[in-house]
Amino acid sequence: MTVDDLRARRPGGRTRLVTERLRAAALEIVAESGIDGLQYEELASRAQVGRATVYRRWPNRDDLFRDVLTHFAETTVQIENTGDIVRDLTTFLQSFAEASITPAGRAVLQILLRRTDGNDGLHHVGVELLDRRTGELQRRLDRATEAGQLPPAEAPFVNMMLIGPVQWFVLRRERPFLPEDAQAIVELVVAGLWRDHVD
């Protein structure tokens, strides 16, 4: 174990603070200049560290983005279980909308939008992030089904039907995404799922 490793394990240690500063600076640059605008030189200068410090943490930009985005995904967008599925999905959409308009949320979209040559590890990271919560959503939907609040439902499809409209809404930036917007989306989707079941 190196000294750096030890430092990293001590919450609030210098290494950890430097890492957080670098992550924040990386997201700022991507939000301003896009993925391809990120240069290690500028990143180091914004975070006030040497360039070697950046290269030691993340030998290439894919490593950097993977780390930054994974960290982002772990700290945002929770699916609650209050027992009321409409309420919990509404909260879920609101927290997704809030996360989407942060620099990190926009960076994820930038990654997904990049043109690829068929072998793009970074696009895969973006898709992984989108799918990260599918398992959690499936468990929440299953509980709602057990409680008689939903017919059996597939999380990937439900996720697309809920998150797609929110993403569409926030991309427009015409006005803030409100609780009633989230609720209208959730109610339509839940009603649609029931109808499928009845037919």
Add this chain to the structure above:
Amino acid sequence: MTVDDLRARRPGGRTRLVTERLRAAALEIVAESGIDGLQYEELASRAQVGRATVYRRWPNRDDLFRDVLTHFAETTVQIENTGDIVRDLTTFLQSFAEASITPAGRAVLQILLRRTDGNDGLHHVGVELLDRRTGELQRRLDRATEAGQLPPAEAPFVNMMLIGPVQWFVLRRERPFLPEDAQAIVELVVAGLWRDHVD
């Protein structure tokens, strides 16, 4: 009327061909390097014209993007009226999905994703494009309502509920968007709209 104007009115004339070549080159560059990667110098060189030719047509990049994207919107994504609303909306989603994966479709998304300082004419162009078909969609929905195929429905909300999931799907690029994907989305939304009406 100038000579250029006359040429522009003659279909297949040199001026028109140059304009089309420039539009295509602009979309290619945006797809490869993003909006901010577009320089008039490179654009002129790709389209094999002088830089002055580009500046004469579009004094600044906002003019260029407005023209290119408006032209794109006019030539794609129709809403048909066969008398069957589920079928027509399904066709609509398929043609939207096809348009989304073209360089022009990705350029629209790039524009919407750009960070703005509150006064961004280009973002407005992107939103205008998204809204361009709302009037047409409202008329198609109204006819379906008259035919008893739908309860009264607001086009902006229906558009978000239909197009949002498609956009989400195509951003992932995991597999092609199929007719059955379009149909599953349309059926859920139509069923959800009915349920709202019954309640």
